[in-house]
Amino acid sequence: MFSPRPCSRHRLVQGGIGAMLLAGAVLGAPAVLAEEIAIACGSGDAADYCPIAARQWAEQTGHSVQVVSTPNGTTEKLSLYQQLLGSESSDIDVLMMDIVWPGMLGNHLVDLNDYLPEGATEGFFPALVDNNTVDGRLVAMPWYTDAGLLYYRRDLLEKHGHSVPETWQELTETAEAIQAAEREAGNDDFWGYTFQGRAYEGLTCNALEWVASHGGGTLVNAEGEVTIDNPRAAAALDLAASWIGNITPEGALNHTEEETRGIFQSGNALFLRNWPYVWSLANGEASEVAGKVGMAPLPHGPEGESKATLGGWNLAVSRYSEHPELAADLVAFITSREQQKAHALRMGMNPTIESLYQDEEVLASNPSMSELYETLTNGVPRPATVTGDAYARVSNAFFNRTHQVLSGDLDGASAVQQLGRELERLGRRGW
Structure with a gap:
């Protein structure tokens, strides 16, 4: 019963x-x-x-x-x-x-x-x-899963003669070109790329994808060693910071999943990073872009491969x-x-x-x-199992430092250096 x-x-x-x-x-x-x-x-x-x-x-x-x-x-x-x-x-x-x-x-x-x-x-x-x-x-037994994905406007890529980007640099350049063209055509609210930039767990997911796909590691490796303080991780964060106010609205610094979906689904973004649930909604009756949406793996850095946070x-x-x-x-x-x-x-x-x-x-x-x-x-788990009870503090430190980079308060090198020291201190207390 x-x-x-x-x-x-x-x-x-x-x-x-x-x-x-x-x-x-x-x-x-x-x-x-x-x-x-x-x-x-x-x-x-x-x-x-x-x-x-x-x-x-x-x-x-x-x-x-x-x-x-x-x-x-x-x-x-x-x-x-x-x-x-x-x-x-x-x-x-x-x-x-x-x-x-x-x-x-x-x-x-x-x-x-x-x-x-x-x-x-x-x-x-x-x-x-x-x-x-x-x-x-x-x-625990796995029940259902998610992974970060890149959503894109198929119609606009075709209209402007661009292909789906495979690297973050290609995404940046394509977003800049099509954003400029769409604004010139009269859509002043159009943006090239939208993602979750608020200082919360969602930013940890985004930033881990940037860093891992640049070959910069996953904050803490499987042996519990802190790996974030490296040039590739710094470069990944600096690139993301260059998007704010350029191809990404400054409001992204306070956006979560639903705000970013709203921008994309209303027809005001070329690219969106989000979870699989967006697919059916973006193609639903209430969507301005139904039938015009494509989905692909996230781009990668010059010395990495596509990585999606699980x-x-x-x-x-x-x-x-x-x-x-x-x-x-x-x-x-x-x-x-x-x-x-x-x-x-x-x-x-x-x-x-x-x-x-x-x-x-x-x-x-x-x-x-x-x-x-x-x-x-090819999904990337967050370093939650290895850091145990300390994971909430690890993630908090990561998304706060990342948010400072996106906001222009820190550069990537300073951020990963400070973050590395913070995580080392947490690690010495045991995880």
């Missing part, structure tokens, strides 16, 4: 499989107690599917599931989890986890290797499995769950190939199982999935 509201943590099995078990009890066999599993699976698009999958699991197993609503904002959601887990509460069995949380919350989560069959992670993107493995413990959500089991085996079974069910395919078809979410990017039904429902596959295979 499926329960959307609090109720007792166990009950006699009834209906479906439960009816057969209860019938056995009538014949003299002992009654079988079914348990209730509570899952916190967020809100928004993904949460709309979570109750559906949970209901199916409940119907198949005879147990019940309580879906617990959590705050919309990731910061507020994390705070709630930290409060619950810090108090060793058993109220929540399964938690929906942001990709950067396993290292921060791993000590409060069970090792799923102890509950799932051998080979349970086969077929998943290796980078996502690695991200969810903390000190050799698999603390996003997405995972499912984990609390160490304080009273029913870890059942909770792990629910996690395995929701993240199974069958359920991920249904999630992709019904909600347009991006699977974490590689073979689904060649699935005919999935591709028919969203042709962009095939283009997304290569981006995901």
Whole structure:
């Protein structure tokens, strides 16, 4: 059975499989107690599917599931989890986890290797499995994923005789040329490139892509060594700063995903960096650019290759769950190939199982999935697992220094030098 509201943590099995078990009890066999599993699976698009999958699991197993609503904002959601887990509460069995949380919350989560069959992670993107493995413990299973992408106006590139840029320098030059031409034609609000420049986690994602695609590393490497203080990283930040007020509006310094989507979708930008969710919206009925949008991997620096920051959500089991085996079974069910395919078809979410990017039904429902596959295979995880509890401070330091460069308060070399020292101090405290 499926329960959307609090109720007792166990009950006699009834209906479906439960009816057969209860019938056995009538014949003299002992009654079988079914348990209730509570899952916190967020809100928004993904949460709309979570109750559906949970209901199916409940119907198949005879147990019940309580879906617990959590705050919309990731910061507020994390705070709630930290409060619950810090108090060793058993109220929540399964938690929906942001990709950067396993290292921060791993000590409060069970090792799923102890509950799932051998080979349970086969077929998943290796980078996502690695991200969810903390000190050799698999603390979460990948559910759906995201990666940064470049959206572009196909019609304008064709009109002005330009191709999709492969390097950041090509993007800069193409954006300058087409922006000038469109403004001369009368669109004074037109910009060449828009991205998320506010001092928040979204800027960490953008800046990590700039730096990694220039061959400047990923802030902190897999061994926990700080790598950000290098000339390629500095050059990447300086190039990004040159966009502000030139091909990117100064307002980008306070823009998040939705502001940038709005600029692009209203027809006032040539290029946009954003997540895969934009594809369906930019081609929807309310979009001024429907049918004119293309999608490609992000550009790269002169000595690098395209890199996209990985996003997405995972499912984990609390160490304080009273029913870890059942909770792990629910996690395995929701993240199974069958359920991920249904999630992709019904909600347009991006699977974490590689073979689904060649699935005919999935591709028919969203042709962009095939283009997304290569981006995901080369995706860059944020250094959250290796830095653990310190990741929030690492990211905060990175996006604040980057924001200073974009604002003209620091140059790239000074920023990476200062950032390197900050991260070294954090590292010495242990991560």
